[in-house]
Amino acid sequence: xxxxxxxxxxxxxxxxxxxxxxxxxxxxxxxxxxxxxxxxxxxxxxxxxxxxxxxxxxxxxxxxxxxxxxxxxxxxxxxxxxxxxxxxxxxxxxxxxxxxxxxxxxxxxxxxxxxxxxxxxxxxxxxxxxxxxxxxxxxxxxxxxxxxxxxxxxxxxxxxxxxxxxxxxxxxxxxxxxxxxxxxxxxxxxxxxxxxxxxxxxxxxxxxxxxxxxxxxxxxxxxxxxxxxxxxxxxxxxxxxxxxxxxxxxxxxxxxxxxxxxxxxxxxxxxxxxxxxxxxxxxxxxxxxxxxxxxxxxxxxx
Amino acid sequence: xxxxxxxxxxxxxxxxxxxxxxxxxxxxxxxxxxxxxxxxxxxxxxxxxxxxxxxxxxxxxxxxxxxxxxxxxxxxxxxxxxxxxxxxxxxxxxxxxxxxxxxxxxxxxxxxxxxxxxxxxxxxxxxxxxxxxxxxxxxxxxxxxxxxxxxxxxxxxxxxxxxxxxxxxxxxxxxxxxxxxxxxxxxxxxxxxxxxxxxxxxxxxxxxxxxxxxxxxxxxxxxxxxxxxxxxxxxxxxxxxxxxxxxxxxxxxxxxxxxxxxxxxxxxxxxxxxxxxxxxxxxxx
Numbered sequence: 001x002x003x004x005x006x007x008x009x010x011x012x013x014x015x016x017x018x019x020x021x022x023x024x025x026x027x028x029x030x031x032x033x034x035x036x037x038x039x040x041x042x043x044x045x046x047x048x049x050x051x052x053x054x055x056x057x058x059x060x061x062x063x064x065x066x067x068x069x070x071x072x073x074x075x076x077x078x079x080x081x082x083x084x085x086x087x088x089x090x091x092x093x094x095x096x097x098x099x100x101x102x103x104x105x106x107x108x109x110x111x112x113x114x115x116x117x118x119x120x121x122x123x124x125x126x127x128x129x130x131x132x133x134x135x136x137x138x139x140x141x142x143x144x145x146x147x148x149x150x151x152x153x154x155x156x157x158x159x160x161x162x163x164x165x166x167x168x169x170x171x172x173x174x175x176x177x178x179x180x181x182x183x184x185x186x187x188x189x190x191x192x193x194x195x196x197x198x199x200x201x202x203x204x205x206x207x208x209x210x211x212x213x214x215x216x217x218x219x220x221x222x223x224x225x226x227x228x229x230x231x232x233x234x235x236x237x238x239x240x241x242x243x244x245x246x247x248x249x250x251x252x253x254x255x256x257x258x259x260x261x262x263x264x265x266x267x268x269x270x271x272x273x274x275x276x277x278x279x280x281x282x283x284x285x286x287x288x289x290x291x292x293x294x295x296x297x298x299x300x301x302x
Numbered sequence: 303x304x305x306x307x308x309x310x311x312x313x314x315x316x317x318x319x320x321x322x323x324x325x326x327x328x329x330x331x332x333x334x335x336x337x338x339x340x341x342x343x344x345x346x347x348x349x350x351x352x353x354x355x356x357x358x359x360x361x362x363x364x365x366x367x368x369x370x371x372x373x374x375x376x377x378x379x380x381x382x383x384x385x386x387x388x389x390x391x392x393x394x395x396x397x398x399x400x401x402x403x404x405x406x407x408x409x410x411x412x413x414x415x416x417x418x419x420x421x422x423x424x425x426x427x428x429x430x431x432x433x434x435x436x437x438x439x440x441x442x443x444x445x446x447x448x449x450x451x452x453x454x455x456x457x458x459x460x461x462x463x464x465x466x467x468x469x470x471x472x473x474x475x476x477x478x479x480x481x482x483x484x485x486x487x488x489x490x491x492x493x494x495x496x497x498x499x500x501x502x503x504x505x506x507x508x509x510x511x512x513x514x515x516x517x518x519x520x521x522x523x524x525x526x527x528x529x530x531x532x533x534x535x536x537x538x539x540x541x542x543x544x545x546x547x548x549x550x551x552x553x554x555x556x557x558x559x560x561x562x563x564x565x566x567x568x569x570x571x572x573x574x575x576x577x578x579x580x581x582x583x584x585x586x587x
Contacts, residue, residue: 040377040410053396053404060395060431127394130387130447133355135380136408299357 046140051147058114058152063211068114069156072106073163075228080168092263095168097230099160100258104189104251105227106156111149111190113218115197119145120210123201124300132298142198149194157186170258178257181274185253188281192246195288202295226251232266239268246284249277308333308368308455308486309354315362316349323349325510326363331488331503333454336481338501339490342582346510347490351459354488355385368455381409384453386445386461393432398424401432402446409451422446422476438469445476449485456480458489462496474499494575506578508585514577522577531556534566541566 058064079102080095087093122128131141164170173179204210222228224242231239231251242248255263256272264272309331316324324346331337339347352358354365356372365372370379393401402419406412413421419428422442427435435443441461449456458477462470477500481487491497497504498518505515506522514522529549533556535542546552549569556564572580 057394057396126389133385134408135377
């Protein structure tokens with residue numbers, strides 16, 4: 001019995017296609033209804049469509065809009081207003097430091113934090129199990145998540161850049177080199193954080209605990225990575241601890257994009273360390289991929 | 303390949319650590335049949351169905367669903383089955399129509415989303431957010447998402463648990479209309495009346511085994527079961543009850559004996575519920 005071949009695709013639809021008494025009262029079968037072979041929809045088309053739907057759901061979700069999308073800008077305005085007037089040295093204002101760091105924090109918020117919470121919720125409320133019971137290709141689910149994360153993260157970054165420009169004298173880079181740095185830090189950082197978010201979604205044991213279980217360590221990470229407090233102002237042991245995680249390097253990369261020339265002298269290493277930043281992010285990207293492959297489940301454990 | 307049964311199961315086994323959930327089940331479900339798996343909570347219904355849906359791996363035995371081993375069921379196979387699962391009301395911030403459309407897009411030959419929403423009685427809520435639906439409306443959406451792909455076989459696991467009586471009746475009508483379309487339906491339930499009302503055939507499952515199978519009228523030997531004849535003998539000695547396969551003859555004898563009316567005479571046959579309760583109590587360890 002286990003040696004049966006593939007089911008006859010598209011065949012044997014006679015019974016289901018028969019109109020019943022109940023349906024006969026309804027309009028005649030729609031024109032698009034064919035009885036022959038119909039191809040299963042492609043991964044990319046489904047992925048893009050589901051990504052677009054997820055973006056819509058994201059911006060309708062008050063929790064997501066307030067705590068994922070809005071909070072970094074609110075904190076930037078608060079922190080910038082309290083400490084922003086001070087000059088950090090080398091012609092850099094604290095407001096600029098906060099903006100560059102908060103862009104990195106915002107990227108991680110819409111990628112890591114949101115994905116971890118939303119996927120954990122989908123797993124616990126049965127949505128993942130339900131999707132896995134349909135012919136949706138599993139790759140389309142992840143493609144949809146990446147489309148959603150990319151859209152929301154771009155929007156988040158634009159919002160934070162606008163806040164920085166309006167309030168804190170943030171200057172958009174003018175050299176192609178800096179834009180190139182921005183592009184790879186943004187893409188590598190959001191891809192890494194998205195994968196880590198998918199992996200972290202397996203940690204919470206219930207939909208209700210998803211937000212606190214993910215947000216608490218993420219908040220700590222923001223403090224030790226130079227996002228909520230300038231990196232130079234935190235104790236050495238925190239700097240060392242933060243250096244093990246991707247957010248510190250993303251923030252450093254963003255400072256190299258948005259701060260004036262010479263500001264690298266303010267870094268603990270007195271350099272932007274682009275090579276090391278890329279290396280750390282790629283290592284975390286690989287770790288994220290492995291963790292996702294090993295830990296992702298379509299069903300709740302309970 | 304599909305000339306045979308829609309579902310064929312032989313000696314299905316599944317254990318969780320030291321607990322045996324399914325202990326050697328055989329099933330044959332024909333195309334177009336409504337089949338009810340009836341049993342108390344913990345009897346192994348859900349485990350059996352989840353193995354057939356491809357959500358769980360079996361420990362032993364064979365299973366074939368629409369000609370395919372569920373463990374190896376690919377996308378083409380999934381397009382031919384429909385699974386009605388219960389979703390918590392905390393769905394995404396999407397409308398009923400958006401959600402049904404999204405699920406329809408997974409299938410090669412879906413029903414039109416509007417038609418399905420109408421079929422489950424949610425037409426007025428098509429543009430409402432899922433999060434705003436009542437419990438009963440959410441369950442209708444569950445059904446809509448399970449059948450939008452126009453499946454040949456639909457799995458319904460305890461679909462009406464928590465329904466009020468009116469909602470259950472409406473749900474039964476929906477199942478009947480699916481059946482009229484020729485859809486094969488495997489339903490689990492612990493409601494006897496539900497199995498009796500909907501199913502062409504019923505299998506009673508208890509402690510991981512099928513203890514009886516048949517159509518509702520003859521399940522567990524119901525049609526041939528002994529009748530109980532009871533009456534009040536004179537002299538206040540208490541009520542007498544006799545089980546007999548020939549109740550008519552006994553009543554005739556009693557009529558002669560009493561020379562007329564037999565005091566307090568009743569003749570009853572076991573209800574489906576009596577049969578069911580006997581079956582599951584015999585199966586208890």
